[in-house]
Amino acid sequence: MTAAALGMSAQPIRHPDGSEQVMTRRGWWLVLLNFLIPGSAQALAGNRRLGRFGLGATLVMWALAIVTVAVALLSRRTMFDLVTNGIVLLVVEVLLVAYAILWVVLTIDTLRLVRVVRLRSWTRVAIPILSVVLLVVASGGAVTAASYAQTARDTFGTLFGASGASQAPSDGYYNIMLLGGDDAQGRTSMRFDSISVVSMNATTGAITTTGVPRDLAGFPFVAGSPMRSLYPSVHTGHGDPVCGWGPGINQLNTEVTVCKHGSSLYPDAVTQGSTPGIEATRDALEGILGVKIQYYVLMNFGGFAQLVDALGGVDIKVTERLPIGGGPKYRGEPASQWAKGWIEPGEQHMDGNTAQWYARSRETTSDWDRVQRQAQLEQAIVKQVNATTLLTRFREVAAAGQNLFKTDIPEGMLGYLADLGIKSRSQKVQAIQLVPTQGVDQFNPDVAAIHAKLQKLLHPAASPSPSN
Template identity: 25%
Template sequence: MFLCVTGHESGAGRDAGETGRGASGATQDAVGGAGIRTGRRSIALRTAGLTLAGLLVAAAGAAGWAYWHLSDNITSVDIDQALGDDRPRKPVATPSTAAQEMPSEALNILVLGSDTRSGAENQRLGGGDSDGARSDTAMVVHLDAGRTSATVVSIPRDTLVTRPSCPRPSGGTTAVAYGSMFNSAYAVGGPVCAVKTVEAMTGVRMDHYIEIDFSGFAKLVDALGGVTVTTEEDIDDDDSRLHLEAGTHHLDGTRALGLARTRHGIGDGSDLGRIGLQHKLVKALLERIAAQDLLTDPAKLYRVADAVTAGLTTDTGLDSLSELTRLGQSLQHLPASGVRTVTMPVVRAPSDPNRVVAEEPEAGRLWESLR
């Protein structure tokens, strides 16, 4: 279409030159040449415009595909629907205004690491038995209202608790179980029972639920370029497939996962020693993320986002990329130094020296501070 318009303009210039030769011929030729040059510039500008428009459309299409892909990575569970009103009350939020930039209420998030064997990658990394999965790691993350500080409370998986009656994923309900290991809640009733058990033992309402499997954790560490941690003793644990000498190490995803899982190669072999290593990893991950300006590197940002969402299960309040992004943006002013890591106070269980129970009143005071 553009070539036809340009050709019409240059033809008109030639007709004028043929009917008016003489002193005005050179002038008319010059006018015709200017028309040709103007036409060429018009073609170039329009071509550049079309090219830019095409690139913008392609970029928008790629962005749309990336958004769909990342959101599609996420599995969600409607915990609010499953538990109904049989839960601790949610604190009344401070009324917010349009001018407020910071969140107006604290958040409590139950974060679980599961040892599911679902998928070849989880099996390769040492997932649990093929007939189910357990909550290998459990942390309650409390974010203050201003998002300038956070408390991460680890719950030992060997803690003996009263497991409440929970709805089963396949229908029906489980019976109340007394003196049951904490991580059995996930095994018998999945995320819903894990949340209900935590709320029953703490009296704290869980606003959100996040679960990541072995594969997702390893991919996240690799996408960040690994993490650096210091161990104070040698680790030699065939179960977690980790063998490290005491000292500072830069770990890839597979070895970082081994560090998060190891227990038999350190201390007395209990879950408490492993929790200490997990706290080191939490701090190392936060420092690694803070050291990288992901917003200036879209390719790396996508790799990290893809790793975060792969193998991720959330409640329905966090099951889209936009909701996870909103949560992440609210934490942009939370420094690694503002994160406190603690373990729920426990003592040896009188009924079993290999198990622990909550130490009261210390544990109760800790949970009260998070309400």
């Protein structure tokens, strides 16, 4: 036997002897190698240049995956920064699509190398079917991951595309204004019916929330606010005869929007990712609480149902029977005539429409009860957003988020704030409500006392000890 023949017999994958048994065994190996280590089939049995390219691409993807896992384990903040960065997501998307295309090319070439006509009869069908299944699993997974990256990039770009620069903490805290409104059909503008401020410690992540009733009145605007030109002392809601809105804080957005003076009071609001109504509300809350509010998050209850449905529903414990419907047409009309249905007490798995009415219903309860139910829903939604939900319903949740939320938090702050949010989970949340049961007059609030109470919660070590 010649040396060449010996060399060929020692390399059955590249130089098979042509028997059905060897060709079939070789075919199974090539298909599995193409799936496990793309490029290896070509390196062993085909075009070595294509094989080296495929192996190189595979090694690069493995290296990137290992680096990603290492970063996630060693620096959570860096990981958050990467996965919320639009440029990084675009690069990931392009790489995944390119790798999926390469995998298709390598699979087709592998089937050519298998030489299906030389296989045993039943494997002439089985091996191509296995190749297609493995291709769908591999390249399909890469394409799905790429589509997730695109969805995330679009969502982050829409929600966090504010042009404002990242802001520094104030007195050791980031204070974020949370607004919930409803721009239902027939309304001239959105009213902020749910108003609160989340104060997050810039070092520890400790959270203090302050709930503000929507009808709180008699409050001052922070020094330097353009609204002081209309209300130098406190807000009355009657600074313009055309704007005869009530004095409640939730009237500010309607007031500056309908009265058409919002754009002159806050000319840069829109370009900075906000609105005049939001800025007027921010100035009011800074005056009431005595803290600087860096950012806002607005939730539109009109799109609330879409988010709940995207999450597959939400679990809520209902404590009292609540009507579904817009309310009576005249005073004293019984609920049985206008209610479209009822939310019964007990454990409920709510769809989007039911959850929306749970948050909005107030005809048989008070505004304060409604604020508490909205906070309960917010907490339930946070619990519902887990890794499994995001993986299985990512596109639906992302689409709902684009319709539901608006914020001026810049993309560059997402990693930092997300990291603080993780830290906050191990700490107890402090909460105060500016309501009569906690000693706050709804029409003539003692602003100095509110300032002192909040500061005591935010900086307990710096608060003076009570005299004996």
